Amino acid sequence: MGKHKARTAVICICGAAALSLGGMAVYSAFGSAPETAAAQHTVAVERMDIKQYVTVSGTVGSSNVSSVSSNAINTKVREVKVKVGDRVKKGDVIAVLDDKDLQEQLSAAEKQLENTAARNDIDLKAAQRMYDNAVSDKAEKTARSSRLVSEAKDSYSKALAQQQETSDSYKNAVNDRIYKSGLTEQAAQQAEEAAAYAAELKAASDAAKSEYAALKADFDRLTADEGASPEETAAAKEACDRAAAAADDAADALAEAQAHAKELAAAAQKYSGELSDAIIEEKELKNALSAADRLADEARTAVSSASDAKADTDETISGDIAAKADVLKTTGLSAEDMLSEPTRRVAELKRSIGECTVRADCDGIITAVNVKDGELYSGGAIAVVQDDSSFIVSASADQFDIAKLSKDQNTEITVSAVSHDVYSGKLSFVAPTPSQPTLTEPGGNASTTDYALKADFIRQPEGLRIGMTAKLNIITAEKSDVLAVPDNCIITDTDGSSYINISTDGKNSEKVAVETGISNDYYTEISGSGITEDTKVIVPSDDDKNSGSDLFY
Numbered sequence: 001m002g003k004h005k006a007r008t009a010v011i012c013i014c015g016a017a018a019l020s021l022g023g024m025a026v027y028s029a030f031g032s033a034p035e036t037a038a039a040q041h042t043v044a045v046e047r048m049d050i051k052q053y054v055t056v057s058g059t060v061g062s063s064n065v066s067s068v069s070s071n072a073i074n075t076k077v078r079e080v081k082v083k084v085g086d087r088v089k090k091g092d093v094i095a096v097l098d099d100k101d102l103q104e105q106l107s108a109a110e111k112q113l114e115n116t117a118a119r120n121d122i123d124l125k126a127a128q129r130m131y132d133n134a135v136s137d138k139a140e141k142t143a144r145s146s147r148l149v150s151e152a153k154d155s156y157s158k159a160l161a162q163q164q165e166t167s168d169s170y171k172n173a174v175n176d177r178i179y180k181s182g183l184t185e186q187a188a189q190q191a192e193e194a195a196a197y198a199a200e201l202k203a204a205s206d207a208a209k210s211e212y213a214a215l216k217a218d219f220d221r222l223t224a225d226e227g228a229s230p231e232e233t234a235a236a237k238e239a240c241d242r243a244a245a246a247a248d249d250a251a252d253a254l255a256e257a258q259a260h261a262k263e264l265a266a267a268a269q270k271y272s273g274e275l276s277d278a279i280i281e282e283k284e285l286k287n288a289l290s291a292a293d294r295l296a297d298e299a300r301t302a303v304s305s306a307s308d309a310k311a312d313t314d315e316t317i318s319g320d321i322a323a324k325a326d327v328l329k330t331t332g333l334s335a336e337d338m339l340s341e342p343t344r345r346v347a348e349l350k351r352s353i354g355e356c357t358v359r360a361d362c363d364g365i366i367t368a369v370n371v372k373d374g375e376l377y378s379g380g381a382i383a384v385v386q387d388d389s390s391f392i393v394s395a396s397a398d399q400f401d402i403a404k405l406s407k408d409q410n411t412e413i414t415v416s417a418v419s420h421d422v423y424s425g426k427l428s429f430v431a432p433t434p435s436q437p438t439l440t441e442p443g444g445n446a447s448t449t450d451y452a453l454k455a456d457f458i459r460q461p462e463g464l465r466i467g468m469t470a471k472l473n474i475i476t477a478e479k480s481d482v483l484a485v486p487d488n489c490i491i492t493d494t495d496g497s498s499y500i501n502i503s504t505d506g507k508n509s510e511k512v513a514v515e516t517g518i519s520n521d522y523y524t525e526i527s528g529s530g531i532t533e534d535t536k537v538i539v540p541s542d543d544d545k546n547s548g549s550d551l552f553y
Contacts, residue, residue: 045535053520054401060464065385066364073379075097077096077097081096083366085365095358095382096356120339131327134321134324145309159298166285170289183275218239390460399451412425412473423459424459498513501538515527
């Protein structure tokens with residue numbers, strides 16, 4: 001945008017009249033006095049829609065790019081089924097790797113897995129039989145003692161349930177007493193505060209009554225005094241009426257406060273009674289809990305005695321069962337360990353054999369083939385498939401523009417190789433970090449810092465091809481139906497404000513302050529007093545642009 005400093009003319013007039021006033025008159029062109037120009041080049045203020053852009057160049061690319069690879073590395077490429085430019089469907093075979101060695105390895109691995117599983121099954125069944133026999137022997141010998149223990153445990157469970165129920169009731173009673181104690185304390189405090197507040201209002205009411213009495217006496221005196229002026233009498237009456245109203249308000253507030261204090265005092269007394277009842281109930285439940293604890297202890301002792309008797313019976317065979325259980329467990333763990341590696345190897349070989357047939361994972365066109373028949377495949381992309389039915393535009397913005405950009409901003413896309421039409425799009429990606437900076441030589445300092453962008457077509461044009469050049473006009477701001485002038489018509493004053501010169505009659509001009517808004521490559525939005533559509537604005541000449549900012553006469 002062209003900006004120009006204001007031209008200011010200051011005229012100092014010295015004369016006898018000025019000297020007699022002891023000063024100097026100064027005339028400035030910043031007033032409404034017109035400037036005179038020999039010739040004026042003007043443009044009209046226009047009403048228009050303005051869009052503010054960040055413009056970047058980009059490249060048309062596929063929205064879906066797939067690098068087809070395989071985990072069957074270090075295998076020979078038997079046959080490549082495609083070439084660059086071929087069109088493929090998802091699932092089409094791209095290449096076939098030689099799986100002969102892998103098939104032989106799979107047969108050996110499967111046989112090893114089968115033999116290992118058979119040996120493990122024999123060992124596990126033997127360990128399970130030994131454990132089952134030990135458990136059966138113990139069950140027969142300890143059936144009677146187990147019944148006695150069971151009966152003792154049932155009695156103990158009932159005692160515990162009674163103990164828990166009594167304990168819960170006691171805890172509830174304690175919580176109720178604490179709660180009611182808090183309510184009682186709170187109610188007492190509120191009653192005390194309400195009484196104090198009522199006392200304060202009583203004092204205020206008495207003061208209001210005294211003030212009213214004094215003002216009433218003054219009014220009565222003035223009424224009786226024939227020498228008092230009507231204004232004095234009226235003022236006294238007004239003051240007396242205000243005091244009477246204040247006294248009435250104070251009396252009402254006092255009555256309300258006293259009633260509230262009485263209610264709170266009654267509530268405090270009620271909560272105090274409830275607290276006494278809660279204290280009594282808590283003591284009774286505490287005694288009941290002590291009795292329940294004794295019963296639970298007795299039942300626990302009975303369980304212990306029955307369990308000790310059972311332990312004497314089980315002692316001779318418990319060690320044997322534990323040993324058999326350990327054998328069974330370790331046999332199972334060993335079986336898992338022995339199967340782990342063969343199972344993994346078989347699965348790995350099957351997966352590798354399956355990946356010897358390399359297939360496309362999307363529809364598209366082959367844009368790169370990186371292997372040949374007979375070569376040893378050592379990993380990486382075998383081929384690249386790009387979907388050429390759906391396109392995006394990839395571009396980049398420098399560090400000075402990136403702060404203006406965000407995802408989903410509307411974008412105007414032009415692909416000149418297809419058409420000069422402008423296509424609607426949206427910014428679908430804005431990189432949070434810059435790409436690798438470009439380095440200059442020989443110093444190696446970064447010369448650019450670019451951030452990657454991607455834009456989607458809202459409606460994709462016909463004829464697009466991967467690699468075509470595109471231009472993106474990313475809309476960062478827009479306004480409709482605003483007044484605007486060419487950028488070079490706006491001049492920046494010495495104080496930083498903006499103004500334009502408008503033509504008043506084709507010869508004279510008037511300076512008008514303006515506020516500027518958004519701008520495009522040529523026009524800038526303006527607003528100001530008296531500026532309307534078709535207002536004639538003077539286009540500054542080269543002399544205006546290059547002249548000094550101030551002239552003195």
